[in-house]
Structures are given as C-alpha cells and as structure tokens.
Amino acid sequence: ADGSMLQVAVRERAWLGSRRAAQAKAVGYIPAVINMGDGSHRLLELTQRDAEELQRAAGYKAMTTRRLTLSVGPPGSSAGVTGDGKGGDGEAQAEAGDEHELVPVLIQKVDREPWSDRIRNLDMLYAPQGMVITKRVPLRLVGEEDSITLRRGGYIHIVERAVKLTCKVEDLPPYVTIDVSQCRIGQRFLLEDIVKRLPEGVRLATNALPEGTLRAGTVSVALCLGKRRAMAALKA
Template sequence: MLLRRSSETLRLSIIHLRPFSHAAAISPKEGAPLDPLAPLEYLEGFPRPDPKHAETIMAVPRLSSGKIISAKERKAGRVPSIVFEQEKGEEGGNKRLISVQAKQVRKLIDHLGQSFFLSRLFELEVRSEFGGAGDLIEKVRVLPRKLHLHSATDAPMNVTFLRAPSSALLKVDVPLVFRGEDASPGLRKGSYLNVIKRTVKYLCPADIVPPYIDVDLSELDVGQKLLMRDLKFHPRLQLLQSPDQPVCKIAGSAAQEQRKSK
C-alpha cells in the first residue's frame, strides 16, 4: 500500500513538472505550420525589442488565492499574479501563484503602454522574499498574457504570465505603429486616418516575438485601405486572423464627402 502511494505521488510530480510543448501552446487546427526555412532570429528591417526596456520582474510565491488574500496583497503594494505554462493554463499548465511588486509593474506599463507591455518578453525571478536576498525558486522568461487594471486609477490588479522558453509558440496581440502620415497623399489632401485595428494576433516563436508591427501609410490616397495581408512581418510568424480584415483606411473629410454626394 505504501509503495502504491509513493508511485502515485511520483506520477503526479512528473505531470506537474512536464516540459513546455508546442501542442500546449497551439492547436494544429489553427493554421498551416510556420515557414521552416526562415531563420529563428530577428531580421534586418523588422522591429526588435528595445534593450533599454529589458528588465527582470521580481516576484515572491503566493500560497493561496481568493478575494481576501488578493486584497491584502494589493494593500501591501503587491499585485497577485499567476504563471502558466500554456495558453489555457487554467486547464492544467504547471501553475504557480506569485505576487509581483506593484510599483515595478506600474512603471513598466507607464513606460511601454499597456499593449506594448503585453507583447514584450521579460525575465521573471521568483524568490522567497523581495530584495534579492531570498532563495531563488524559479527564473524563467515570460510573456505577460493578461493584465487587469483598476477602472478608476489604472492601478494593476492582476497579471497573468506565460512561460516562454525557446521551444514555445505564443499567441500574441502585437500592437501596430502607424508611420508615413506626412507622406500619405490622402492625408496631405486633408483626409483623416480611420484606424480600425490597433493590434493583430500572430502565432510567434518565443525567440522572435515582435514588440510591434510597422504600418506604412506613405502611399495611401483617399479611400484606400490596408488589409492584414498587406502588413510586413517576420516570415516565421503566422497571422491568426483573417488576412482580408481591414487595418486602417484613409477617409475623406466632411467637405470631400459632401462634394462626392452632389
């Protein structure tokens, strides 16, 4: 009987510590495989993370969850958070309850912006206590997956992280950066930019998650639009939305619309 219990304990431990797998991050139903010939590195001409924002997020373990525990954590200047191994970690993904420092997360969000914070990889260091003196429990690269801010103060309330080893494929809502407004023929005629999408979802190898995608407006005239298929991105990324979905359009001014209607 004792041997059977020991075997069961060992089996559960192995399940809990299973390594990150591609299958855990993405279902094969969600599209064709990524281009296997493209190099798994940032390419010249494509955005790459700014090293000045590279930072290790410090965390301590949290033994339990719940509204009362979370309220105490926030009152102490900590943000109740969680680290998963896969996209739907709540279904079983090597979960670890942690708390991070509210002032550090708030600073990163203020510097980067919310969308850019959620498309940036960070090192996460979990220690027994803050300050670097505590025992190291886990050090891992992570992607902030979800962020809940207070509706009135924008104070961080909860953060969900995904472990992001090199083997991981991650679904990322990558923010769009619009450039070339000064050269756009349509905008120079007095039209305005109608932004339809501010982020686009891609399947990204963890080593080349883009901080943003450039959107070139320099050749757009009145009435013209850009679709998701028109965006330029690393060949190892896979678009997870309809390529025919519009991103932006150069819309005519009110005066131009009136002239067209006459």
Template sequence: MTEAHFVLAAEKRSEEGRRNSRRMRRAGRVPAVVYGDGKPAESISLDVFEAYKFLANEQAYSNVVTLKLDGHKESVLIRDLQMHPYKDEILHVDFMRVHQGELVTLSVPVHLLNEHSAVGVKMGGGLLHRALTEIEIQGPVGKLPEAIEVDVAELQAGASIHLSSLKVPAGVVLVALKHGDDKEVVSIHAPHGPAAEEGATEE
C-alpha cells in the same frame, strides 16, 4: 524582437482569495500567477511600483520576460492584465511560461509611419482612420515583433491597407488571415462637403 531584456522580480505567495488579495494590494503588492510549460501553476506577487513601471512599457507585452522568483528564473509572457474598472489600479497579472522557439499567439500594437505626411491627408484633404490598433499574431518565441509597422506615406484618399499587405518576420503569421479574414488596418476617408466639391470642380 529587439535585444532589450525585460526582468521583473516576484515573490511566492501562499494565501489566496479576494480578501487576501485586497490585503496584499493595501500592503503594496500585486497578486499574480505563473503557469504553463507542463509545470504546476504558482501564485506570486509583484511590487506595485515596479509593476506599474514595468507594465507601462508596451514592449513588455510582446517580449519574453525573465521573472526572478525566489532564487530562480522563469521565462514568461504576459497573458492577461486585470485593471480596476474605474481606478488606476492593477488587480491581477497572469504570466505564461515559455521556452525559446515555442509557438505562441499574442496581440501586438500597430505603429503607423508617416501618418501626418500621408498623400491622402496632406494633398488630398482626407481623414486618416485607424481600423486596428493591435493585431493578433502567431509565431515562435524569439521571433515575435514588438509591433507591426505600417507605412501610410503613399496612401491616397479613399484607399485602405489590409492585413494581406503587411510585412511580418519569417515564421510569423497574422491569425485573422489564417481564417480568411483580410481585415482593414488603416484607411484615408475621402473629403466630403464644400472642399471636396471645390476639388472636383477644379479637376
């Protein structure tokens, strides 16, 4: 994790149910809930404009968020975000309370490095294929990476990179590997057609 600090203001709400949630959204608030860490769940709401701005940053999903709630602070992770099926509208957000060092599971994005200069693309004429756009990890709060970086600079046409080849911080594990599933992360498909045949003839 970086030292970036993520803070979001919230207010408690007493009214629940779909009708009240719709009324809340029309008033510019987003219904949400915060739970976990042995404390009762609390129904809360967020300012819609602050919520959109905050949730647009992918780093917010793998960092501990300080939730400023009616005079006190809660350390939380975003656990679920419900969007309208066809409108750009946040319907509900779930936050889970956490404490430093607690073991948690979440998904982080995959960031490819040097994808446009990869050997298999630039020299081999292959097509880069992203098999995974995010990876589920497990690790202690405070050591969770914001993303998994995968350098494909030396990746050849017809080759691939799997989970077992990735580097992660100490104490962090890839959930799929725990279950023996060494998934493909990225590959470069070898070229087909006239261009590939021409290359084979030249060889």
C-alpha cells in the same frame, strides 16, 4: 524579436483569496500567476510600483506581446525592473549562489481597476525558448505627422486594431507597424500588405482576423473576399 528582454523581480506567495489580496495591496503588492502549460500554476506577487514601471518600459498596448524574464525569489525578497534579463535566452534557471530563479513568460491578461486604470493583477504564461504561440499583436501607425494627405483634411479609419500572428515566442514582435506617411485618399492596407511587413519566422495565424459582420453604415470601408479584408483605410 526579443532584443533586450525586460527583467522583473517578483517573489513567491502562498496566500489566496480577495481578503489577502486586499491586505497585500494595502502594503503596495499585487498578485500574479504563471500558467506553466502542464496544468500547474505558480503564485507570485510584485510591487504596484514595479507593475507600473513594467507597463512604462514595455508599452501600454505591448504588455501582452513583450516576452519578459521573471526573477523569482522567495517570500520577502526584493523586487525591481531592469532593462534586460541576465539569463541568455531566459530559460528557467537558478544563478550560482543566488536564490532567484529566472523564468521566461508572456503576459496573457492585465486586470486593471476600471476607475483608475491601475494594474491589480497579472496572468502570465510560461514561455521557454522555441515555444510556438499564436497571439493578437496590435497595429501601430507611424508617419502621421509627415502625411500631406492628413494635413489636407484626410483621416485614418481603422477597421481592425490588432492581428493574430503565429511564431516562436522569441520572434514575437510587440507591434505590427504601418507607415502612413505616403498614403493617398482611398488607400487601404490589406492582409497581404501586413504579410510583407512581418519579420522572418512570423506569419499570419489561420484565423488572423475575427469573424463578424459590420453593421451597415458604421464604416465605409468595403470588406473584400477571403483574406482581402481591409485593415485600415485613408479617406477624405
């Protein structure tokens, strides 16, 4: 669920093209775009510093599953990242006496420089309250430091690192957490186990895991019939 929504100040941009993007980058700005869901798009820009701060606040792997509030200002307005949005549920609105408009979004894609991993572009989706979405959510393992099995030489083999969930945008969890502190050798986490850990209002998507055949010898985790496909297994 949203809890405290991050708020990021961005500003409108009128420019397009790689040349103008390079000029913006030279003064510390990167481009962003919002898909409004009706075929239209809004062109924005934010500072490189704020993009990196957003990544630290949201989490590297959770950037595309954390709902944000954009405070959209006119060209030349200030920027910044704060701990929560001041717009209630984050619906697009203009505060009295303020030129900034609050727009709730989900980040769809983060484009990074392959040589430095710095963010260079953000693609976003307009995400108003109540909108139902299907999204790949990363798995997060906890309790590894407390696992006696791991201390004795066991290790965790992960078959899938994310699973598709369907829910309202305000209920989307940034991670699906699996506690491995009490795991035993040979224990598996299946889709049935994932379902038990999902928050209320969140369910597995119809195609929760990608199709595909694992090459023989690459993993020793057996694939089960139907939805009983192993998510992770602990082996000696």
